[in-house]
Amino acid sequence: MTSLNFELDMTPGTGSTGVEAPRSPTVTMASITNRYGALRDRTSILDSDVGDDHRAAQLQTLELLARDRAREDVSALLHGLSARRGLGWSDIARLVGVSVQAIRKWRQSGPVTGENRLAVARLAALLDLLEQVPVSDPAGWLEIPLIPGYSLRHADLYQQGRADLLFDLAHLRNSAEEAMAELSPDWRERFRNEHEVFDAGDGQLSIRRRV
Amino acid sequence: MSHLESPSSPDELYRYRGADIPRARPVFQGDVFRNVEIPGLNDGRGLAMITTHACTMRNGASLRPRLLMARVTPRSTRIGLPWTGNFRVMPLPDLLLGEAPGNWVATFEDLGTVGSATLDLRERIACLDDRGVVLLQQRHAHHVTRYVVETPVLYEQCSNVLAEAELLEDWIDASCPEDDPHWEDSSTKEAERFEEYFGSHREGLKDPSLRASIRRAVSREIAQRFG
Numbered sequence: 493m494t495s496l497n498f499e500l501d502m503t504p505g506t507g508s509t510g511v512e513a514p515r516s517p518t519v520t521m522a523s524i525t526n527r528y529g530a531l532r533d534r535t536s537i538l539d540s541d542v543g544d545d546h547r548a549a550q551l552q553t554l555e556l557l558a559r560d561r562a563r564e565d566v567s568a569l570l571h572g573l574s575a576r577r578g579l580g581w582s583d584i585a586r587l588v589g590v591s592v593q594a595i596r597k598w599r600q601s602g603p604v605t606g607e608n609r610l611a612v613a614r615l616a617a618l619l620d621l622l623e624q625v626p627v628s629d630p631a632g633w634l635e636i637p638l639i640p641g642y643s644l645r646h647a648d649l650y651q652q653g654r655a656d657l658l659f660d661l662a663h664l665r666n667s668a669e670e671a672m673a674e675l676s677p678d679w680r681e682r683f684r685n686e687h688e689v690f691d692a693g694d695g696q697l698s699i700r701r702r703v
Numbered sequence: 704m705s706h707l708e709s710p711s712s713p714d715e716l717y718r719y720r721g722a723d724i725p726r727a728r729p730v731f732q733g734d735v736f737r738n739v740e741i742p743g744l745n746d747g748r749g750l751a752m753i754t755t756h757a758c759t760m761r762n763g764a765s766l767r768p769r770l771l772m773a774r775v776t777p778r779s780t781r782i783g784l785p786w787t788g789n790f791r792v793m794p795l796p797d798l799l800l801g802e803a804p805g806n807w808v809a810t811f812e813d814l815g816t817v818g819s820a821t822l823d824l825r826e827r828i829a830c831l832d833d834r835g836v837v838l839l840q841q842r843h844a845h846h847v848t849r850y851v852v853e854t855p856v857l858y859e860q861c862s863n864v865l866a867e868a869e870l871l872e873d874w875i876d877a878s879c880p881e882d883d884p885h886w887e888d889s890s891t892k893e894a895e896r897f898e899e900y901f902g903s904h905r906e907g908l909k910d911p912s913l914r915a916s917i918r919r920a921v922s923r924e925i926a927q928r929f930g
Contacts, residue, residue: 593718
């Protein structure tokens with residue numbers, strides 16, 4: 493934080509030289525504090541307005557890129573999501589909002605509605621945009637939890653229609669705690685895991701109560 | 704979270720249903736087969752669901768010789784969403800989608816071990832998706848312990864095995880065409896080849912942040928081997 497750069501002149505005036513007596517230090521501090529307070533209020537409002545507009549712009553960018561990607565063949569889009577990005581079929585299905593069975597049919601050139609075609613393209617576009625942030629392995633990043641001990645993964649934000657929170661996280665514009673609070677004010681209770689996974693020593697993972 | 708969870712819709716439970724279940728899908732916890740006799744139940748042949756835990760049903764590329772299965776039966780009354788009570792069963796709404804309307808349940812009290820070699824992939828009528836598998840685990844664990852573990856933790860515990868099953872499915876899919884007359888022999892050999900190749904990646908799958916890179920590596924390997 494930048495320190496306040498001002499000095500208080502405590503030299504008393506003579507009264508005969510016409511030199512103005514210094515202002516009261518108390519008044520000076522109060523006016524500076526008020527000015528900072530007003531400035532802070534203005535920047536806060538500005539931050540909120542610009543933040544909302546920025547998020548809307550990011551979502552519009554995602555939509556435009558999705559419409560561009562939607563011109564590609566759906567089976568090629570799906571192959572790209574799996575082979576090039578490394579998303580699992582279950583995750584692709586979940587994030588697109590259909591079954592793995594439907595995804596499998598589309599991979600084999602089965603008919604796809606326009607809405608579903610756009611949903612696949614939107615997921616491809618999301619990974620493209622995250623890579624530009626840059627998030628070096630967007631599919632890997634989507635799989636990890638926002639906060640250890642809580643059940644929400646980055647992918648869950650997208651599934652819940654909050655790509656805007658995902659972009660803010662990727663750009664480090666908000667913290668994981670802020671993102672979860674914005675998604676659900678009671679996130680600490682709602683998403684907290686009472687149990688944890690540990691290596692059981694036999695090559696498998698096991699579960700125990702979190703201490 | 705201290706309550707048994709519920710899907711938001713029946714579709715959330717299933718990965719595949721009906722006639723077009725790929726044979727390449729490895730036999731997995733939650734699979735439902737027709738025409739299964741469960742020793743000890745003395746109720747003849749019928750529908751049955753695998754309840755053996757996903758992590759313990761294989762030894763390398765092979766299924767263990769015996770799997771725990773629960774009888775699946777029709778139920779006259781629908782268990783509405785969200786599920787409440789009915790702790791002794793795993794509800795299977797719309798199990799036979801497009802074939803017969805109605806509701807089925809797998810009953811945790813009607814269990815027995817079945818020889819895995821007797822299971823015929825042509826008799827498989829449903830496979831649960833990841834969400835369905837962890838809901839089954841949660842209900843089954845609650846049935847035997849009266850203790851609830853939240854499904855995201857159950858998923859975290861077995862997500863590496865779920866991911867590996869998906870990769871094996873991709874491998875078999877690419878290497879063994881469905882119309883191959885020797886599909887079963889071919890798929891057994893390819894499962895062993897997958898096991899040889901995949902061994903070094905298995906530990907890495909436990910780390911969610913590494914899963915995408917492992918999937919990419921397996922995809923490259925599949926492309927190199929099978930075009």
